[in-house]
Amino acid sequence: GAVVSQHPSRVICKSGTSVKIECRSLDFQATTMFWYRQFPKQSLMLMATSNEGSKATYEQGVEKDKFLINHASLTLSTLTVTSAHPEDSSFYICSARDRNLGRSDTQYFGPGTRLTVL
């Protein structure tokens, strides 16, 4: 149980284009989904927190107009990197918090999306 999927797993795009990453909780409903960014050999950096049906809460320093987050349902959240540039190249990971009270304090992570902007 508690499986989170991400799509795509890898994406290469040209500078200036937009890229959408999907995060799905497959066997549970997610109260909250989180988006992280991870640079090589570093820890995870929280970008934003999103609750279903409401606007995402962005961490300080994260541009909300550049990283658009939509959490349309209890099982799906999307992150769109708009007008991507090479410095946006990174490993993006989502996680989901189970709505079930017995597991609601644990985040389950997706496999990540490696974005390369040329």
Place this chain on the structure above:
Amino acid sequence: AQKVTQAQTEISVVEKEDVTLDCVYETRDTTYYLFWYKQPPSGELVFLIRRNSFDEQNEISGRYSWNFQKSTSSFNFTITASQVVDSAVYFCALSEATSGAGSYQLTFGKGTKLSVIP
């Protein structure tokens, strides 16, 4: 503010040796959760364990064991008889129940890279 310190950046052990990964945390809350996640080279974070602040009982799961000591604010992780498949980056994380308007945001340590040499 919460903080997680994993002082060991990298550890190398020979297969079948035991290894302990250290984790020290700081929090002002009385209610919090501690986690360990494994990140193999593939990138996906695998949930290993969750421990709440009211449960100091140590836990064993196969070759894995965890020692939670509130007196020293530590939550150490021991792998017994290590195997090559244990090679990964291990993250310790802290979640305060009251953080982020109840969204249980995670604060990660910087991770410890474990290499198990055959």
